[in-house]
Amino acid sequence: MKKTFPFFILLIGLFTPAFGQDKYDEELAKKYQADDYGMRKYVMAFLKSGPDVEHYSEEERAKIQQGHMEHIGKMATEKKLVLAGPFFGEGTLRGIFIFDVADINEAEKLTAEDPAVKAGVLKMELVEWYGSAALMAIPEIHEKIQKIDF
Numbered sequence: 138m139k140k141t142f143p144f145f146i147l148l149i150g151l152f153t154p155a156f157g158q159d160k161y162d163e164e165l166a167k168k169y170q171a172d173d174y175g176m177r178k179y180v181m182a183f184l185k186s187g188p189d190v191e192h193y194s195e196e197e198r199a200k201i202q203q204g205h206m207e208h209i210g211k212m213a214t215e216k217k218l219v220l221a222g223p224f225f226g227e228g229t230l231r232g233i234f235i236f237d238v239a240d241i242n243e244a245e246k247l248t249a250e251d252p253a254v255k256a257g258v259l260k261m262e263l264v265e266w267y268g269s270a271a272l273m274a275i276p277e278i279h280e281k282i283q284k285i286d287f
Contacts, residue, residue, distance in 0.1 A: 171270035179219065180244040181266040182234040189257030204252030205259070206287050212236075212247055219272050231259060235272065241265055 170177050193201065212218035216237065223232040236244045244263050253259040 166270070169270040169273040175270055176267055177270055177273075178268040179266045179272070180236040180238055180241050180248075181264050182236065182244060182248055183230060183262040183264075184234065184259050185262060186229040186233040187232055187254070187257040187260045190259075193256070193258065198258065201253050201256045201258050207250045208253075209234075210287070213276060216276075217243075217247060220275055221228075234261075235266070237273065 147270065151246055166175065190198075192249075209221050212234075213221070213261055218234055219237050220235040221232065234244075234248070236247065238244050238247070241263050248261040248263065251259065251261075254261060
């Protein structure tokens with residue numbers, strides 16, 4: 138028993154910080170609407186190649202893409218879009234959006250307004266997703282590190 142006691146004390150010392158909440162910031166949790174786990178609900182959109190992508194000339198697709206980027210900017214300005222970005226490569230999976238919206242219906246309305254979706258160049262698959270509330274800080278941080286606008 139005497140030999141295990143120091144080992145037990147060592148274990149308590151090693152694992153106590155993992156259980157302690159000395160890093161918890163209640164104000165930040167409220168700001169980002171975090172639950173007790175530091176998480177919250179989002180709607181994620183997987184952007185996929187649409188059925189009509191080949192029906193447009195390169196010039197027409199460039200114009201559609203410009204409208205798509207403007208729509209992304211509008212959603213970000215309205216604080217509905219937390220994160221967006223394309224995937225690398227030429228597959229059918231083109232990118233993602235992560236929405237800060239009340240429900241999947243609101244995300245459907247936002248994606249339906251996208252010029253690329255209207256043109257059939259992109260289609261969206263929407264799913265509710267449970268992720269870190271810290272994602273809400275990305276737009277603010279991104280503004281501080283972005284040198285050039287899209």
